[in-house]
Amino acid sequence: MVMLNQKKLAFLLFSCPIYASHAATYINTIEPETTQSSNRYLLTLVENGHVFPAPYQATVKNGKIYLPENLLAMLHLPATVKIGRGGFFNPAEIPHLQEKYDADKNELLITIPADWLPDQKVTIPDRWTSAFYNDDVTPGALLNYNIYAEKYAHSAYLSGWLDGIYYNHFGYLDLSGDYTYLRNQGEVFTQAQRLNTTLVINNRRKADKLLLGDITTDNSGGFSGVYMGGIQFRRDFSLRPDIVTYPTLKLSGTAALPSTLDFYVNGSKTDQTKVSPGPYVINNIPFINGDGTMTVVTTDQNGRQVASTIPYNVQQDMLKPGLSDFNMSLGLLRYNYGTPDNEYKNAAASGTWRYGLSDAVTTLSHAEAARRMALLGGGIQYNTGRWGRFDIMASGSEAREAEKGASGYISYTQSFRRASITFSHVQSSNHYLDLSDYDAFYSDPISSDQIFYSQTLPDAVGTLGVGLMHFHSEDGGSDTLANLSYSTVYDRLLTFTLSYSRDFSQTNSNDVMFGITLPFGGKTTVGVQEQTSSGDESSTLLNISHQSGSDLGLDWSANTSLENDYLYPGYTDFSANWKTAHATYSGGAYGYGRSFTPWLGVQGSMVYMDKSLFFSRELGDAFIKVDTDGVGGVPYYYNGTLEGKTSSNGVGFVSDVVPYEKDDVAIDPTHLPANEVATGVKHGFFVPEEAGYEVRFRFNNLSEQQLIRVDAGKSVSLFAGEPIVDSKGRVITHLAYGNMAALSNNAINQRYTLKNNGKTLCSFTLSTKHDTGIEPVLCKN
Structure with a gap:
């Protein structure tokens, strides 16, 4: 076997006269077979720019290259290629194929038509195609509370809302209720009532959710949802953010050479991927939504670029082909929710099923049933692409004495680059x-039409909106409302809004409103709003507010209005919210003229986790408890954003964690005491809904440790990573680089052993205590 070499080729050409006349034929191809050399060589194969990593055997006969038959499939060549004796074929004899031998690199360059290459299914490596993450949950319980009290003259009012949740890895139990106390003119009214009790069990692998207790039926597709007490089983794709559920933009093309694709959406680069030579299909471009323009820039390995512009229309609430979701509910209808007359009665069932029929069509079917009542409906969501989307639904019902009715719904939406x-x-x-009208004796027929148009004006001069609504009932009553609005931001500071509304009913009223908002600094804004109505009624509203953002601190606002050309004092209110790490305290007053009603409030959460009770600002759908090992004042960050500093006992909370997202929390170790060293400064997590997770940061206290340098003499070789074992056989630490180790100061007069693969290397004893510095220790074998 011979590896071709340029020097060898030159030697053969100029030292062997018999072949000198053929020099032009074989330069940059391959040398002919001679009696002095073998006719078998090792070549690197390159097909349409793609380099195969291993060299392959080739045979040369009469100056022609022959390749073994087993390379046909690898090189994507037709099966009809002529195979010679010995199982070799000549690629030069294949029509439409080009070959060239590069002597400098010992490469056989083969170029075949792109349609011979297999189709590539390219997957863009973004967060949507990430792996399935397991839940990060620290089982516990939390109680969200909101208490409000006010007093005016001879009356007083107190209310409290409570929401308790117990959660673990399987789901959560949610129990909520409220309490009301009212005293007026010596009369006292009190009421305590339960609002919701629901057990939720999640199956994240299958994206299924089971609810037991108080539920709400599905209200998609224009159907009305109702409160029920019973059982619900539904598909919930929010449990699986790694699954793309909607029809994504598809892109296909052909690359003659290995190429890089850069994606630009409305002028901004969003992603990049690589493709091999040949046809390719990308059907998972899920990072866009709505309508717009995508530009794909293809750059081959030679630097040549080709740009293609593709309009798109992606609808994230539709289902991709073959995917389905459902919502099935069974139980008793719930009446008078949130009132003392709350009750459950009348068994009922409701179900919705959706299916992605194609990239353009998602079908929907819906059914409802109760005693002497049945409803059946269905429809489609049809995305035409550049021409917009249609939603068409129809349903029919039969109730009581075979009374039949029907309902229909149709909508059209279209978004452009600057308009919708x-x-x-x-x-x-x-x-x-x-079901929402189940106990009604008569259902009034209704007809309504709504149209809205929004236009972003060029050169960032503002946004224009138009709306028209018309309602008509069987008794002849009708109402038509129209609205025209305009808003703009001047110099990124001053916000101006103007709105005109007209009611074409019997009142035939007109309303005009304009407002100006101006920021002062980064957190304070001042606004003026003027509103004029028919009948010369007018009001002016003045507003000033301050928002501290996510930081702890004080938020406050004040509003006052002047009615009818400033002749009469209007409504006034002012409020303040003091946000602390443990709760949010609020207070203020409201009223007309000089008569004000003061009020106070407090909102927050109590968290029981890891056998400890904590108090925090009101927590959201998911939260993180940050534990800094008892060290207070440590700044902590959520996804790179400062959330606050840990309390004096080393605890902090991130209250607004997005459920089912891979996030991280980090600390700033520069704020640690001089004798504390962090073992880690960043942790990732994946928290489900209505749950919490404890992120623990642990520190090594240098004042509680003794640094040693182990010396075993020349007879014993020590290596980093070898375990140090105490007298009870427990591994307490490992030897670090430079034969360094850290041991507890409480380890004085104890014997330690270094081992390697279970074999004792040497032993030593700490005899003295040193708070600072490095103690040399002699390890004897």
Whole structure:
């Protein structure tokens, strides 16, 4: 076997006269077979710019290159290629194939038509195609509370809202209720009532959710949802953010050489991927939504670039082909929610099923049933692409004495680069009945039309909006409302809004409103709003507010209005919220003229986790407890944003964690005491809904440790990573680089052993205590 070499080729050409006449034929191809050399060589194969990593055997006969038959499939060559004796073929004899031998690199360059290459399914490596993450949960319980009290003259009012949640890895139990106390003119009214009790069990692998207790039926597709007490089983894709559920933008093309694709959405680069030579298909471009323009810039390995512009229309609430979701509910209808007359009665069932029929069509079916009542409906979501989207739904019901009714809904939406339009029409007939009207004796037919148009004006001069709504009932009553609005931001500071509304009903009223908002600094704004109505009624509203953002601190606002050309004092209110690490305290007053009603409030959460009770600002759908090992005043960051500093006992909370997102929390170790060293400064987590997770940062206290340098003499070789074992056989630490180790100061007069693969290397004893510095220790074998 011979590896071709340029020097060898030159030697053969100029030292062997018999082949000198053929020099032009074989320069930059391959040398002919001679009696002095073998006819088998090792070549590097390059197909359409793609380099195969291993060299392959080639045979040369009469100056022609022959490759073994087993390379046909690898080189994507037709199966009809002529195979010679010995199982070799000549690629030069294949029509439409080009070959060239590069003697400098010992490469055989083969170029075949792009349509011979197999289709590539390219996946863009972004967060949507990340792996499935397991939940990070620290089982515990929390109680969110909101207490409000006010007093005016001879009356007083107190209310409290409580929401308790117990959570673990499988789901959570949610129990909420409120309490009301009212005293007026010596009469006292009190009421305590339960609002919701729901057990939620999640199956994240299958994206299924089971709810037991108080539930709300599905209200998608224009159908009305109702409160029920019972059981609900539904698909919830929020449990699986790693699954792309909607039809994504597809891109196909052909690369002649290895190339890089850069994606630009509305002028901004969003991602990049690489493709090999040949046809390719990318069907997972999920980082865009709505309508717009995508530009794909293809750069091959030679630096040549080709740009293609592709319009797109992506709808994230539709389902990709073959995917389905459902919502099935069974139980008793719930009446008078949140009132003392709350009750459960009348068994009912409701179900919705959606299915992605194609990239353009998602189907929907819906059914409702109760005693002497049934409803069946369905429809489609149709995305035409550049021409917009249609939603068409229809349903029919039969209730009581075979009374039948029907309802229909159609909507059209279209978004452009600078504009959007929405139109919808709802029509229902007499006797149409669903679960929301189950106890009604008569259902009024209704007809409504709504159209909205929004336009972003060029050169960033503002946004223009137009809306028209028309309602009509069977008794002949109708109402038509129209609105025209304009808003703009001047010099990124001054916000100006103008709105005109007209009611074409019997009142035939007109309303004009304009407002100006101006920021002072980064957190304070001042606003003026003027509103004029028919009948010469007018009011002026003045507002000033201060927001401290996510930082702890004081938020406050004040509003006052002047009615009818400043002749009469209007409504006034002012409030303040003091945000602390343990709760948010609020207070203020409101009223007309000089008569004010003062009020106070407090909102927050109590958290029981890891056998300890903590107090925090009100927590959201998911939260993180940060534990800095008892060290207070340590800054901590959520996804790079400062959230605060840990309390005096080393505890902090991140209250607004997004459920089912891979996030991280980090600390700033520069704020640690001089004798504390962090073992880690950043932790990632993946928290489900209605749950919490404890992130622990641990520190080594240098004042509680003794640094030693182990010396075993020349007879024993020590290496970093070898375990140090105490007298009880426990591994307490490992030897570091430079034969360094850290041991507890409490380890004086104890014997330690260094081992390697279970074999004792040497032993030593700490005999003295040194708070600072490095103690040399002699380890004897």
